[in-house]
Amino acid sequence: MSLTDALDVRACEQAFLVLRRATVLDPVAGIDAVHDVVIRDGEIAALAAPGEAEAEGAEVVEAEGLHAFPAFFDPHVHLRTPGHEHKEDVETGTRAAAAGGYCGILAMANTQPPVSTAADISALREQARASASVPVGFLATVTRAMEGTDLTEMVELREAGAIGFSDDGLPIVDAGVMRRALQYQHLCGGNIALHEEDPALSRDGAMHEGPVSAALGIAGIPSVSESTMVARDAALAGYEQARIHVQHLSAAESVEAVRAAKAAGVQISAEASPHHLCLTDEAVRGLDPHRSKMNPPLREESDRQALIEGLRDGTVECIATDHAPHQPEEKDVPFEQAAMGVTGLETAFAALHTELVLPGVIDLALLVERLAGGAEPFDLERPSLAPGSEANVVLCDLGAEWTVGEDGYESRSANSWCAGQTLTGRVLMTVAAGQVAFRLRSFSLGVAS
């Protein structure tokens, strides 16, 4: 399904834009050339020869030297509503997404109360139609109130518009409950996104278990607390011929478990977050919870390398931010007491471009492909720049340097894992579902001709 058919967004005017002489890169569609990109009536109307597109009545953006990519899709965002609107809501969270170059996001259901009924889904969808800058879809919980014991009314939830299911924030500990959910998926459809953690192994851990946790005296979360659950759920999904999406992979062993499951024919997809791709547990040494406290935790360099290898070979098909806003009072406390999670929507592209593409670890095309890879696991059309596609475009200046947080954030929360860092590569403009969802204030646009 196209993003506009499946997701909800505040309806605005459809843009009529010409991105003049943009460097267009869409590796999946096989496009890598300079074009005039014509956006009209919600579609990529044409990729014309540079300087050739008819611009009568259009807003013309002089995009020479700038890059146009398929806009990004994030299948893992915490919008915090209902219940924690002091951290984020649909309006601020989708504004942050638009500023990061996203044309669509999926919101997690671990709100207060959790999104567990058709009425919850309907209310959120209505909010999205009133206030979302980019199309947003909502997941419902797998189990009632995320208690891990009884399934939600998954058929009714799907009919109300739930894109899929997740108890994210908590694992589904009981293998029997997990199995029932997978069986029931054959009736209700919808992917099941899994936060993989065995609490008997992670216990009261607050960071990755290894030399750094040993030095800091902080209880560790061992890699096997994640990888054993990935392996269990992959086995269950294979047995039930069902489909799962593994969230925020952090450990090398987990990447290996997903790779093995894929090789065995299991329907499994996986995501990795920008912070796990850029940082290791060495970042915890400063004991600053604003940037380094999250679940799953930052792990070791060998884990980070395994995640990058997973991106390369397709074991990890998408990058998801796990955007998790928190307020200062939840982070201005000693590390072990601090809330888990960091924000990421506004910085994902720039951070990964700076940390992975510029040093030559991965190439730009792979980053662009993986940042838009989160749609397909949830049966949504991958954003594309092929003519005739829904208009989901991000325009970036790959040479622009900026300091994270210096102009504030679109998000209501400021717990960015790269706050204060100078990044290279900036989103200038985002078109989502044919509408201009974001433009950088300082980015001067051409006038309508």
Added chain:
Amino acid sequence: MKHLLSIEQLSREEIEAILDRAESFAEVGRRDIKKVPTLRGRTVVSLFYESSTRTSSSFDLAAKRLSADLVSVKAAGSSVDKGESLKDTIATLSAYDPAAIVIRHPYAGAAQMVAGWTEAAVVNAGDGKHEHPSQALLDVYTLRRRLGSLEGTKIWIVGDVLHSRVARSNLIAFERMGAEVTVCGPPTLIPRGIEALGCEVSYSLDGVGEADVVYALRMQKERMSESFVPSLREYAANFQINPRRLNPRQLLMHPGPVNRGVELSGEAIDSPQSLIAEQVAAGLVVRMAILYELLAGAEAAPSGEGSRPTPIGTPA
């Protein structure tokens, strides 16, 4: 040195400077009037979020011996009980313009965060299971007095290393002073990756005969209910330090309080090899030296006095 947050942050020279200073306070302690006017008119806040006998009483007495005004706050019965955040508590206490805040807190990094919120010098008196730098300094002081130097000394730290801030600080301090450290205990109580700190790891006491110093850690009873060990009886059978396992050449240390009959036998505690009483006595002078170094060290040092610290002042 603005704060004392960890041993990790200290160089060998900085450790030795504090120990030298402590030696001169030991001399003051032998006078009839044990008080010096160094910190007269200045305020020291001691803020303890966890129970403590030795550390809190010796820091309090150290501040008083230096003539500071002392404000002692215990978490129980204070605004902490009413749900005030650490940050707000520090803001409140900082309004008294203290020269130093001595803090013990149940979580790692607390002292370091406090240092970012106040103008006062911050002394970490224990942060979670992370560090307990003043304990390590007094232990190094005690050993240096007995042995002259720690260079080449073999030290075994035995017991619940996983949950011990003393183990971490002492391991780093002993190594920085030139000792070779082995940590020993059941595998369930040795943190994975600890060898990255440069120590050896042993899961049995079989090799403890090589040690010049055996440093036993407190074994907390609740570790049993969390099934880190099957029983205190089995723990004691394998890891208790007693005369059978200790040879007369070896020195025995313990940070206290001791569980008699668990990590140490009564005979071992009371044996002449035991430095436990000396450790407690060292606590006072070392903590005086810490407060002195942070609050009066640099500006009070007179010129031309050589390396020996002298500005202890006249009796108050």
